[in-house]
Amino acid sequence: MGAGHAHRLYRHGHSPVHGLPPHTKLAATFAFVVVVVSTPREAMWAFGLYAVLLALVAYVARVPAGFLLKRLLIEVPFVAFAVLMPFVAEGERVEVLGMSLSVSGLWGAWNVLAKGTLGVAASVLLASTTELRELLLGLQRLKLPPLLVQIASFMIRYGDVITDEMRRMRIARESRGFEASGVRHWGVLAKSAGALFIRSYERGERVHLAMVSRGYAGSMPVIDEVTASRAQWSYALALPFAALVVCLLGWSL
Amino acid sequence: MHVPDGFIDAPTSAVTGVVAAAAVAVSLRGARRELDERTAPLAGLVAAFIFAVQMLNFPVAAGTSGHLLGGALAAILVGPFTGALCISVVLLMQGILFADGGLTALGVNITNMAIVGVGVAYVVFRGLVKVLPKTRRSITAASFVASVVSVPAAALAFTLLFWIGGTTDVSIGKVATAMVGVHLLIGIGEAAITALTIGAVIAVRPDLVYGARDLRQPLKLRIGGELVDAPAAGAGQPVAARTSRRTLWIGGLVTSLVLAGFVSFYASASPDGLEKVAQDKGFAQSAEKHANADSLLADYGVKDIDNARLSGGLAGVIGVGATVVAGTGIFWAVRRRRTDGAADVSPASTSV
Amino acid sequence: MVTVKEPIASLDVAGLAFAYPDGHQALFGVDFSIARGERVALLGPNGAGKTTLVLHLNGILTGGAGTVHVAGLPVGKQHMAEIRRRVGIVFQDPDDQLFMPTVREDVAFGPAAAGLKGPELEERVDRALERVGMAEFKDRPPHHLSFGQRRRVAVATVLAMEPEILVLDEPSSNLDPASRRELADILRSLDVTVLMVTHDLPYALELCPRSLVLSEGVIAADGRTAELLSDDELMRAHRLELPFGFDPRSVTMGA
Numbered sequence: 015m016g017a018g019h020a021h022r023l024y025r026h027g028h029s030p031v032h033g034l035p036p037h038t039k040l041a042a043t044f045a046f047v048v049v050v051v052s053t054p055r056e057a058m059w060a061f062g063l064y065a066v067l068l069a070l071v072a073y074v075a076r077v078p079a080g081f082l083l084k085r086l087l088i089e090v091p092f093v094a095f096a097v098l099m100p101f102v103a104e105g106e107r108v109e110v111l112g113m114s115l116s117v118s119g120l121w122g123a124w125n126v127l128a129k130g131t132l133g134v135a136a137s138v139l140l141a142s143t144t145e146l147r148e149l150l151l152g153l154q155r156l157k158l159p160p161l162l163v164q165i166a167s168f169m170i171r172y173g174d175v176i177t178d179e180m181r182r183m184r185i186a187r188e189s190r191g192f193e194a195s196g197v198r199h200w201g202v203l204a205k206s207a208g209a210l211f212i213r214s215y216e217r218g219e220r221v222h223l224a225m226v227s228r229g230y231a232g233s234m235p236v237i238d239e240v241t242a243s244r245a246q247w248s249y250a251l252a253l254p255f256a257a258l259v260v261c262l263l264g265w266s267l
Numbered sequence: 268m269h270v271p272d273g274f275i276d277a278p279t280s281a282v283t284g285v286v287a288a289a290a291v292a293v294s295l296r297g298a299r300r301e302l303d304e305r306t307a308p309l310a311g312l313v314a315a316f317i318f319a320v321q322m323l324n325f326p327v328a329a330g331t332s333g334h335l336l337g338g339a340l341a342a343i344l345v346g347p348f349t350g351a352l353c354i355s356v357v358l359l360m361q362g363i364l365f366a367d368g369g370l371t372a373l374g375v376n377i378t379n380m381a382i383v384g385v386g387v388a389y390v391v392f393r394g395l396v397k398v399l400p401k402t403r404r405s406i407t408a409a410s411f412v413a414s415v416v417s418v419p420a421a422a423l424a425f426t427l428l429f430w431i432g433g434t435t436d437v438s439i440g441k442v443a444t445a446m447v448g449v450h451l452l453i454g455i456g457e458a459a460i461t462a463l464t465i466g467a468v469i470a471v472r473p474d475l476v477y478g479a480r481d482l483r484q485p486l487k488l489r490i491g492g493e494l495v496d497a498p499a500a501g502a503g504q505p506v507a508a509r510t511s512r513r514t515l516w517i518g519g520l521v522t523s524l525v526l527a528g529f530v531s532f533y534a535s536a537s538p539d540g541l542e543k544v545a546q547d548k549g550f551a552q553s554a555e556k557h558a559n560a561d562s563l564l565a566d567y568g569v570k571d572i573d574n575a576r577l578s579g580g581l582a583g584v585i586g587v588g589a590t591v592v593a594g595t596g597i598f599w600a601v602r603r604r605r606t607d608g609a610a611d612v613s614p615a616s617t618s619v
Numbered sequence: 620m621v622t623v624k625e626p627i628a629s630l631d632v633a634g635l636a637f638a639y640p641d642g643h644q645a646l647f648g649v650d651f652s653i654a655r656g657e658r659v660a661l662l663g664p665n666g667a668g669k670t671t672l673v674l675h676l677n678g679i680l681t682g683g684a685g686t687v688h689v690a691g692l693p694v695g696k697q698h699m700a701e702i703r704r705r706v707g708i709v710f711q712d713p714d715d716q717l718f719m720p721t722v723r724e725d726v727a728f729g730p731a732a733a734g735l736k737g738p739e740l741e742e743r744v745d746r747a748l749e750r751v752g753m754a755e756f757k758d759r760p761p762h763h764l765s766f767g768q769r770r771r772v773a774v775a776t777v778l779a780m781e782p783e784i785l786v787l788d789e790p791s792s793n794l795d796p797a798s799r800r801e802l803a804d805i806l807r808s809l810d811v812t813v814l815m816v817t818h819d820l821p822y823a824l825e826l827c828p829r830s831l832v833l834s835e836g837v838i839a840a841d842g843r844t845a846e847l848l849s850d851d852e853l854m855r856a857h858r859l860e861l862p863f864g865f866d867p868r869s870v871t872m873g874a
Contacts, residue, residue, distance in 0.1 A: 023364060040363075047370045052277045088367050092271050103437045119437070129273020130369065137366035147720045147760070149363060161295050161307060165356050167720055168311020169318060174762050175714055176312075176319045197459075204460050207320050207335070208467025211313075211344060215475055218312035220715040222305045227677055227708045228729035228780065229700060232304040235731030237724050237740070308718065 023085070025142045030249070031075035032143050035242035036152030038250035043140045045254035049261045050132045055125040057264030061132065067256055068135050075143045085138040089130055096123040096130075146170055151240045164234055168221070176214055183210065269361065270376055270425070272369030279432020284374030290382045291355050297348025301477075306349075313345050314353040321357075336453075338384030338421065339392070339414030340461045344468065346477040347389040354381040375428055383424040388417035392478055403469050406479045411462035418454030422446040627691040628652045629784045629812035630676065636836075637671060637683030645671040646683065647836035653784070655690075658806070658813040660823035660844060663833035664858035669816045672833065673786055676814075677706040690783045704733055707777030711788045713769035717761035722753065722772050725761060729780040747779035748772075751805050767798025771805065784812040791819045820848055820861050824870060832857055845870070 031039070053060050072082055103119025144152070150170065154163045183206050187194075194203055222230075242250075275283070298306050317337040337357075341350035355377050361367040368376045392413035399405035426446050430439040469476050630653040638644035645668040653659050663669050674680040675687055678694045687694040689705050707729075710716045719725035726744045735743060748754045751771040761769055770790065777785060790806070791799050803826055806813060817823055823830055824844050832840040832847065834857040840847055847853060848867035854860065861867065 044370055047272055048277070051272050051280065051369075051371045085366065088365060089271060092274070099437065102441055122437070126271070126273050130271035133272025133369040133371065134366040137363065137370060141364050141366065146364070150720065159292070159295055161299070162291065162352075162356065162359075164307035165311045165314060165352065166360055168308055168718065169314040169356055169360060171718060171720055171760075171762070172312055172315040172714075173318055176315045177322065180319050180323060200460055201463050203323065204463030205467040207323060207460070207464040208471070210320065211316055211464070211468055212472050212475060214312045214316035214319075215309065215472075217715060218309040219305070220710065220712070221308040221312065221718045223674075223679060224708075224710050224716045225308060225718065225728075226679060227703055227706075227710075228776065229703050229732035230304070230728075231700070231732070234307070235728065237727045237731050 023138075023141050024145055025077060025081065027076055027143070029075045029143070031071060031139075034250050035155075035240050035246055036144050036148040037155040037240060038242045038247050039140055039144055040149070040152045040156060042250040042253050043136050045251070046136050046257050047133045049254055049257040050136075051129055053129075053261045053264045055121055055128070057267065058124075058128075060260050060264035061128040063260045064132050064257055065135075067253060067260075068132065068139065071139055071253060075139065077139060077142050081142065082135060082138055085142075086131060086134055089134050092126065092130055096126045099123040099126070148240070151238055155240050160234065168218075172214075172217065172221075175217075176210065179213055180206070180210055269358075269368030270372040270379075272371050274369070274433070275372060275375050275428055276432040277371070279428060280371045280374055282374075283378045283428060284371075287355070287374040287377035287382070290351065291377065294348040294352040294355070294381075297346075298352050301346050301349055310345075310349050310352055310356070313341065313349065314356045317341055317353055318357050318360075335460055336380065336384070336418065336457055338380055339388035339410065339417045339457065340464060342385040342389040342417075343392055343410050343413065343461070343465055343478040344476055347385055349477075350389070351381045351385040354385055375425070378428070379421045379424045384417050384421040387420040388413040389478070391416050396478065403466070403473075403479075406469060406476070407462045407466045410465040410478070411458045414458035414461040415451075415454045418457050419447045419450040422450035627655075628688070629655045629657070629690055630814065631686075631688040632672075632675075633686050633688075635672070635675060635683065635685035635687065637675065637680060639671075645836055646675075646685075648685065649833070649836070649838055651831055651838050651841060653812055653814060655783075655812055656810065657829060658815070658827045660827035660830040661814060661816045661833055662818075662820065662823060662830055662847075662857075662859060665818075667833045667857075668836045669833055670788065673708060673788055673816055676784075676786055677703050677708060700733070704729070704780050705783040706786060707780055707782035707784070708786045709770075709773050709777050709788065709790065711792060713761075713766070713773040716773040716776060717769060720760055721757075722748070722759050722761060722764075723757045725772065726776050726779045729776060733780065743779050743781075747775040750778055750809065751775045752801070765798075767794050767801065770794065770798070770802060774802075774805065778809070778811075782811060784814060785809065787813065787815045787817075789817055789819070790815060791817065791822045820859065820867075821865055821870075824848055824867055832859070834858075 050061075050064055053064075069079075072079070099122045100115040100119035101113075103116035103122055105116050105118040107114045107116050108120075109115075141149075150163055150167045153166070154160065187202070187206070192199075192202060298310055302309050317340070320335050320337055320340070323335060338350070338354055341353050344350070345353065358368060358376050358381065359373065362370055362373050362376070392409050395409035395412055396405060399409060423443065423446070426439065426443045429437075429442055433442075465476060465478075469479055473479055632649055632651050635646050635649040636644070637646040649668075649672060661669060661672070671680065675683075676689070676694070678687075678696075678699055681695070689702055692698050692702060692705070694702050717725050719728055723744055726747050727740055730740055730743050744757075745754065748757060751774050753768060753771050753775060756764060756768065756772070761772060764772065774785075774787075774790075787806075790802060794802065799822070803822070806815075806826055813827070815823065815827055827844055830840075830842065830844040830847050831838050832853070839857055840850075840853055845867050848861065
């Protein structure tokens with residue numbers, strides 16, 4: 015994980031999904047995930063339909079399945095947690111392959127796995143079809159506090175620079191024959207972290223100086239505005255609406 | 268500890284979302300007070316630093332390694348508001364860009380790691396700094412304790428949310444034991460590195476450590492060949508504020524002791540009950556397995572923990588931590604209202 | 620004390636002295652004046668106070684003794700926005716200067732902060748990028764550019780504000796010879812006043828007919844670059860050293 019991955023995450027393309035205004039995509043993704051989370055876990059078929067919906071989006075966006083599946087790996091730690099659930103949860107138990115498993119634990123595991131996976135897949139689709147810059151504009155458009163968007167944008171801009179500095183420091187350490195191999199070397203690594211902080215902070219001060227030199231007085235000038243037509247909105251929101259129908263069916267059936 | 272979608276139910280996610288939004292709003296205001304118009308670039312760079320440092324691997328023993336979470340580090344280096352803000356931004360971007368932590372769980376994640384993690388760390392840190400002698404070593408020691416407490420405190424907050432809105436009825440006692448136990452160990456690693464990092468920064472640029480501002484020497488000006496005390500610039504605290512800050516600390520501690528009394532009263536009743544349920548159902552023997560509940564555990568190469576003993580001892584520490592936060596928060600809110608008018612007088616940055 | 624020199628100097632510094640809050644005094648009375656359209660190099664050893672002086676030119680540091688005038692306008696609180704528009708500082712590390720997500724937005728930042736919008740803003744950005752030959756990189760993120768390209772974009776960010784005077788802090792540092800020459804060509808092609816702070820003496824000789832030597836917080840010498848660089852005694856006294864084998868007397872200057 016890191017800003018270095020940021021542009022590798024994005025897949026350049028000219029699909030209809032790529033072309034949608036970023037705030038409509040953000041809103042659609044968020045709404046979709048909310049709907050998924052609110053679906054009763056007993057409606058297993060509903061989650062299958064959600065997966066089909068996402069697969070459809072991926073198809074339209076021309077995001078290959080392999081790429082999508084690889085990005086899903088981020089979820090693995092919680093899969094481990096989910097796998098444990100049937101063993102530790104309370105309630106009625108069933109025998110499966112000689113192991114005593116909790117029924118509610120099984121449901122819980124299924125719930126986390128299904129919803130978590132769909133959530134991750136939706137986010138991955140968003141990130142792979144939307145450029146970083148656009149995401150920030152979208153957040154700004156969705157009325158996130160401007161200061162927050164600015165901080166996020168500085169973080170994105172300098173994430174690479176700082177990761178790079180960190181890498182250079184590691185190379186410098188290793189060139190002098192240092193190889194961190196255990197707790198005894200924490201001191202050295204912590205010194206690097208400390209130095210990295212000082213460099214980051216001082217760079218922040220220099221950036222501020224450069225901003226002030228160009229007339230910054232506390233608020234960012236608005237250079238770009240993203241706008242969406244009604245058609246684009248309805249196109250983007252088709253996904254959460256379809257999901258909502260499935261969800262309502264899930265509750266009523 | 269990045270919670271994915273579906274782990275916590277929708278209503279609880281929504282409520283924590285509101286809590287997180289409010290907390291971010293408060294930290295935005297607080298950060299602006301601390302950094303004025305430098306907020307955006309400085310907080311952005313610190314967020315980028317936290318982001319980078321989370322990737323810095325610390326080897327534990329043959330083959331295994333852990334990485335920093337950075338909550339306590341951020342709190343001590345740049346202050347609680349800016350720190351919470353930076354961690355929130357990191358979480359937000361991780362959620363949107365890397366699908367690390369669910370979008371609907373963003374509120375849960377921010378509440379645990381940015382609010383509880385940073386808040387507890389800072390309050391414990393400041394409390395210790397007030398009590399300990401004013402030396403660099405105390406700062407390092409205080410940062411160690413602050414991060415040891417803050418990581419399991421965040422885990423405990425998670426447990427609490429899981430208890431309220433968890434989608435699986437795992438016994439709360441087990442979750443608490445596993446989460447807190449594991450994160451106590453993680454916390455020790457985190458604490459060692461945080462303390463060492465703070466120590467490294469203090470050795471070079473003590474002025475950059477927000478939590479160590481008390482150690483700063485007064486500035487001098489050379490006027491006509493003589494050293495004269497510089498007039499207190501924008502950064503300096505007015506004298507009045509300093510005394511009222513001391514009352515704040517004493518008040519906060521007293522309040523939290525009172526609160527701690529109440530909390531431990533209830534706390535002592537319920538964990539026993541939960542444990543009893545676990546025993547009745549015959550699950551106590553499987554307790555050791557939860558040690559693997561969180562991925563970070565694997566990073567630190569921990570296999571077994573004596574859950575019962577750890578959790579027992581820890582409940583007290585964390586209880587006090589949490590109540591100190593609550594107590595000081597109340598006190599702070601009350602005091603703020605009183606000094607709001609005075610705050611406007613503080614001189615603006617000299618650079619504009 | 621402003622005696623009207625005709626025409627008004629682009630930059631006029633008089634009696635400038637400054638001490639940092641930590642007591643370290645960096646400037647001890649700096650006096651010089653730069654006429655409109657001149658290209659001047661500011662030379663000096665490390666710690667001579669060059670950066671401190673630069674930060675006074677657009678009012679980031681103030682509070683010492685003395686005055687700075689930019690095209691007749693005193694640097695002070697009341698004209699700060701106008702001063703910062705007129706004095707374009709290009710900082711040493713282009714990564715500090717380029718803080719926006721794309722080249723276009725970065726170049727637009729200054730003019731947009733001054734209130735420019737829409738097609739007018741767009742036109743200003745295009746022109747500035749055109750002048751440094753970076754027009755086709757408009758929509759790239761800065762960190763995808765080479766160092767030399769980033770330095771050129773940094774110059775463009777300042778040119779977009781149409782400054783009275785361009786101040787460059789170590790413009791040739793970290794540049795490979797080709798980028799160095801390209802930047803020199805760009806700077807020569809500009810019709811603005813240039814103050815170039817540098818250690819790079821051959822570069823100063825190449826670009827700036829006139830040089831100032833700042834040493835121990837005062838202007839120790841002011842004259843034709845070629846003459847200053849040939850004055851061995853002056854050079855030694857102020858820790859200025861030419862690169863091995865470089866003889867300023869053997870260089871024939873075009874203009």
